[in-house]
Amino acid sequence: MKQPITIPPRSGTAFRLEKGDSLTVIDPRGEQVSDLVAFSAADVREAISSGRSLDYASKLYLTTGDAIYSNRSNIMLRIVEDKVGRHDFLLTPCSRETFKIIYRDENPHQGCFGNLEVALAPFGVGPDQIPIAFNCFMNVVIHPATGVFTVEAPLSRPADFIKFRAEMDLVVGLTACSALQSNNHAFKPIAYLVERWAKT
Known part of the structure; x- marks a missing residue:
């Protein structure tokens, strides 16, 4: 049986998915x-779109x-199984600037943005092309009257996961997030499993 691959704390990776493949993101x-970010393998200018995905689903x-959905309104991924049910698609990947502004860190980590930038460069994706990520397991609570939000501890428990199916050939970037607030003030690994679609 294929074993999940581990992403060490505060790091990231990138890889290809073919249409029909499944990707399971696991919180060990x-x-x-x-x-999680994704780009069309045929044209990396096509990327996941928070705005279009939330608009078409009519929910946050x-x-x-x-x-x-992509910025061209094509379906890139579909969620086929979800053990947590709370993920964020509003907030941008954490970066050096995030840590300077929010945490007043004078020697900041490069964050998920920097990790994605490094991992995606071999696939021809530049930093200005990195979109708002689908933040698996991130728990952003929004106050309905004011719109004020807070980042709370994720609801995921050990071994919880979310599983996606690729609806086109993709380049995927994936991280183990580097922001203290997002991860209940601890840095831990993420695991993922790619299962290839058996073509007939």
């Missing part, structure tokens, strides 16, 4: 966010059965 220890929290 619980309360750890994973930023995507889960089983929901689609993740």
